[in-house]
Amino acid sequence: MTATDARLDSLRGSTEPLSFTARTIAALTANPGCVRRALMDAAGADKAALATHVGFPQRSGASQSPFALTRGGIFEAQVKASGGADLVRLLRDKLGLDLPEVSYSDLESVGGNTTKKVRYRRTRALLLRAARHPDQAGTLYDHPMLRLQVGGHLAYLEPDVVAFQIQGKFHVVEVKSFAVIDGQADEESVAAAAMQAAAYIVALQDMLTAESLSASAVSTDVILVTPENFSPQATATFIDVRKQVAILRRQLARMARIGVLLDELPSGLTFDLAPDPDGNYTRARGELASALEVVPARYQPRCLKTCELAGFCRDEARAAGALTVLGSVVRDDLGSLDSISTALALASGIRQPSADQADIARALRYVKSISDTLAGGTV
Amino acid sequence: MQEPLDALETRIAELRRAIRGALTVREQDRVRELRAELRRAERSWDALVTPPDRPEEDRQGLASLLPAREQVHQALTLLGAPAAPKLIAAVHAAFFAGQLTPSRLASLRRDEERSYRAAPGARPYYLCPALTSDLLSAARALLCVSTWPLEQRIIGPLSPRVDFLTAAIQIAEAAPSLSGAATGSASAAVDRLLRRFAMNIPGAGPAQPGGSVHAETIAAAARAEFDIHFARDHDDRAQAAVRARQQLDDAEQLFGARLAAVDDTGTGRRLPGPA
Numbered sequence: 219m220t221a222t223d224a225r226l227d228s229l230r231g232s233t234e235p236l237s238f239t240a241r242t243i244a245a246l247t248a249n250p251g252c253v254r255r256a257l258m259d260a261a262g263a264d265k266a267a268l269a270t271h272v273g274f275p276q277r278s279g280a281s282q283s284p285f286a287l288t289r290g291g292i293f294e295a296q297v298k299a300s301g302g303a304d305l306v307r308l309l310r311d312k313l314g315l316d317l318p319e320v321s322y323s324d325l326e327s328v329g330g331n332t333t334k335k336v337r338y339r340r341t342r343a344l345l346l347r348a349a350r351h352p353d354q355a356g357t358l359y360d361h362p363m364l365r366l367q368v369g370g371h372l373a374y375l376e377p378d379v380v381a382f383q384i385q386g387k388f389h390v391v392e393v394k395s396f397a398v399i400d401g402q403a404d405e406e407s408v409a410a411a412a413m414q415a416a417a418y419i420v421a422l423q424d425m426l427t428a429e430s431l432s433a434s435a436v437s438t439d440v441i442l443v444t445p446e447n448f449s450p451q452a453t454a455t456f457i458d459v460r461k462q463v464a465i466l467r468r469q470l471a472r473m474a475r476i477g478v479l480l481d482e483l484p485s486g487l488t489f490d491l492a493p494d495p496d497g498n499y500t501r502a503r504g505e506l507a508s509a510l511e512v513v514p515a516r517y518q519p520r521c522l523k524t525c526e527l528a529g530f531c532r533d534e535a536r537a538a539g540a541l542t543v544l545g546s547v548v549r550d551d552l553g554s555l556d557s558i559s560t561a562l563a564l565a566s567g568i569r570q571p572s573a574d575q576a577d578i579a580r581a582l583r584y585v586k587s588i589s590d591t592l593a594g595g596t597v
Numbered sequence: 598m599q600e601p602l603d604a605l606e607t608r609i610a611e612l613r614r615a616i617r618g619a620l621t622v623r624e625q626d627r628v629r630e631l632r633a634e635l636r637r638a639e640r641s642w643d644a645l646v647t648p649p650d651r652p653e654e655d656r657q658g659l660a661s662l663l664p665a666r667e668q669v670h671q672a673l674t675l676l677g678a679p680a681a682p683k684l685i686a687a688v689h690a691a692f693f694a695g696q697l698t699p700s701r702l703a704s705l706r707r708d709e710e711r712s713y714r715a716a717p718g719a720r721p722y723y724l725c726p727a728l729t730s731d732l733l734s735a736a737r738a739l740l741c742v743s744t745w746p747l748e749q750r751i752i753g754p755l756s757p758r759v760d761f762l763t764a765a766i767q768i769a770e771a772a773p774s775l776s777g778a779a780t781g782s783a784s785a786a787v788d789r790l791l792r793r794f795a796m797n798i799p800g801a802g803p804a805q806p807g808g809s810v811h812a813e814t815i816a817a818a819a820r821a822e823f824d825i826h827f828a829r830d831h832d833d834r835a836q837a838a839v840r841a842r843q844q845l846d847d848a849e850q851l852f853g854a855r856l857a858a859v860d861d862t863g864t865g866r867r868l869p870g871p872a
Contacts, residue, residue: 299681300764301757303797310799317799318825320758329734329854356754451796 222477226261226369229480231490235262238373243366244413247462247469248524253479254515255525260369260476263489265526271491271499272507274529286395293395294378297443297452302358305379305391308443308454313384321356325363334374337363342425348382349431357383364421369473377418378443387437390418397445398453408442408457415440416462420470423463438463487512519545554578605642612638626704634664665701666709666724668693670742677767678760679727679741679752688764691786692771706740710852717847725851727752730837733845735853743851747841753833755826762823765794765801769816791815798822 227235236242238259246259258265269276297304301322309315326332328340341362348355359380366373379391392415396407419440423433438460446453487509491499510530517535521528535543539557542549554574555561563569564579565586571579612635619627663671672689673680680688682699689697709723723743726735730753741750752760772787788810795801795810801818803810841850849855 295683299683300761300797303758303761306758307797307799317822318829320826321754322757323754324729324737327737329729329732 222480225480226257226476229257229483229488230261230263231488231492233264233267233491233493235371236264237262238366238368238371238375240375240377240414240417241410243368243373243375243417243466244410245524246368246473247413247465249516249518249521250469250472252516252521252525254510254513254527254531256473256476257479257483257513258489258527260473261489262371264491267491267499268489268506268510269527269530271501272503272510272530274527274533276526276529290393290395293445293450293452294393296450297393298360298379302360302379304452305358305381305443308452309381309384309441312454312456313441315357315384319357319383322358322360323356324360326361334363338365338374345380345382345388345422345425346429346431349388349426349429349435352383352386355382357381364418364425366417366421366424366470367474368470369476375418375421377415380418380422381441385437387435388422389437389439389441390415390422391441391443392418393443393452395445397447398455399447403444403455411442412440412457412459413462413466415442415457416459416466419459419463420466484512516542518542518549552578552582602642602645605638605645609635609638609642630701630704663695665697665705668695668697669702669705669724669740670722672697673724673740673742675767675771676764678763679736679739679750679756680760680764681738682740684764685740687786687790688768691790702740710848713851714848723851725750726853728837728841728850728853730754730756730833733837733841733849733854747838747850748831748834751834751837751841753830753837755830756834759823759826759830761794762798762819762826765798765819766816766823768794769812769819772812794819 242259246255249255258268266276301320306315306320310317323344325337325341325344328336331337341359341364344356344359345362359382361376361378362380364375364377366375377390378393381389381391392411394407394411396404419436419438422436426435427433438458440457440459442455442457443452444455445451489506489509490501491506492501494500507530510527511534515527515531515534517528517531517540519532521531525531532543539559541552541555541558541561544558552561555564555578560569561582564571564575565582567583612631616628616631616635619631668689669685671693672685675692676684676688682702685702686697686699689695705724706726709725712720713723721744724740725743727739727741728734728747728751729736730751733751736752739752768787768790772791791810791812792803795803795815795818798815798818799822801810801815845854
């Protein structure tokens with residue numbers, strides 16, 4: 219164990235580290251500038267439990283609704299039924315998969331053994347064999363188990379399907395239950411799916427390069443399978459995720475250099491929840507909250523969707539009157555200002571702008587005058 | 598009229614005994630299942646002793662009295678290939694009377710294996726899992742009948758597709774014989790089933806989207822694709838069957854090899870995979 223690992227373990231405290239999923243890995247890239255989040259994720263701290271303990275139970279957003287999970291499960295089962303019959307049709311129609319290519323390998327269990335380690339080993343053996351001997355390779359690999367190094371920890375990832383034999387490359391197939399209506403899908407859902415798929419691609423590439431095979435055997439075009447229009451029938455779309463792969467790689471490299479961030483923290487700092495044998499958390503609330511506040515956060519409204527701790531950070535940002543609470547557009551427009559009260563003071567002329575604030579102060583006063591006129595005019 | 602009543606009364610008595618048995622060994626799930634079946638049997642008995650003014654419902658009630666395993670056996674025999682519970686239930690709903698919900702199949706496999714191990718060969722057939730061709734272990738969520746030859750019960754890499762096509766051919770061939778006698782809802786269920794197959798077989802679909810599907814077209818298209826995969830799939834299955842006969846005992850040939858956990862040191866039992 220390295221000094222960094224030891225430091226991260228003490229930061230997390232006595233609980234077991236959380237393992238990453240593709241969702242949580244994708245969420246890493248949502249707010250790369252947030253030190254608080256980077257440290258928590260690297261340490262594998264349970265952000266949801268921490269947030270609940272300090273009085274900000276996370277309500278929705280970062281965790282998936284059980285209804286969404288059920289719906290997703292049903293659609294995925296339908297697409298994969300009968301040896302992936304739907305999937306075979308889509309790959310034939312859209313990607314020109316040859317008729318004899320219908321081989322289907324179920325990797326969800328290995329002889330009844332469903333442990334991640336065993337499934338990973340079997341997946342690795344099958345996929346490496348496919349990469350080395352494409353003529354003997356299978357076509358569809360159902361629920362392969364991949365592994366990715368995230369901030370010093372191994373994360374196991376489970377793509378829906380990996381398809382091979384389409385132009386001799388591995389393709390990640392992501393089955394999602396949001397509908398593509400008239401060729402249009404919800405932008406955020408697609409972005410999230412693309413980022414998750416990027417995590418699978420990075421894991422696949424790493425697996426191949428570790429065996430000195432070329433990473434180019436993994437296609438950066440993801441096949442997204444979704445319901446078409448308002449029917450339960452599946453359709454397939456290509457998404458190019460080269461950008462997401464690059465973003466993720468950069469973020470993963472940054473997590474590997476987490477030691478730089480750790481050095482700036484006071485020694486002895488910990489987010490330990492101190493669970494007693496019954497699993498109740500005994501850490502004093504105020505103490506934990508102040509420990510969290512030591513690490514700088516960069517709250518933005520988007521965090522509410524991707525981070526369990528967002529409620530705590532929002533409260534902190536509101537208390538400080540930080541501009542980020544109003545969203546990234548406002549923050550960017552008022553670039554040189556740091557708090558709402560400063561902006562208001564400049565607008566009403568109570569405060570004299572410094573040289574670099576002159577432009578923004580003029581703009582704010584102008585907006586204030588319009589607002590005053592409008593308010594006056596309505597009377 | 599008397600015969601079904603006698604059969605029912607025997608069945609009710611049997612069920613009551615079974616419930617008592619299950620209660621003494623405290624198998625709550627089994628008790629709940631048996632009680633549900635008992636209630637169905639009693640309802641059918643009520644329906645039979647009162648004069649029949651709704652004959653269709655009685656027929657349904659009586660048919661559902663067949664134990665789930667026999668309903669599954671019927672559907673699997675029609676399909677002629679290992680199938681997932683969902684497909685079995687859909688085929689049963691389309692071709693046979695009575696209700697068969699996939700959830701009733703959940704405990705079936707375990708019960709069958711227990712029954713076999715308690716008294717091997719006491720029943721004419723058992724419902725067992727399909728076997729994977731590589732590890733010869735139970736395949737996930739695929740049921741078949743013990744009387745089928747091993748080659749048919751083994752799932753190789755191409756077998757899911759081959760079995761899908763086999764099922765399509767079987768269903769398409771059985772459909773016309775039914776359509777004469779079937780009532781409206783039954784033929785609609787068959788049509789739905791055929792449509793689902795037709796959609797995923799090249800050349801089987803309706804000429805226009807939403808058009809009608811023809812059983813003969815589906816059977817012909819399925820056979821054409823079947824011929825592409827058959828030889829390779831048959832070889833895979835036959836080789837695995839030879840291995841299974843050499844390496845597995847009788848029970849394992851039906852219910853799959855039990856794999857001991859192989860730990861990192863490699864001292865566990867070797868998997869019976871290909872050399």
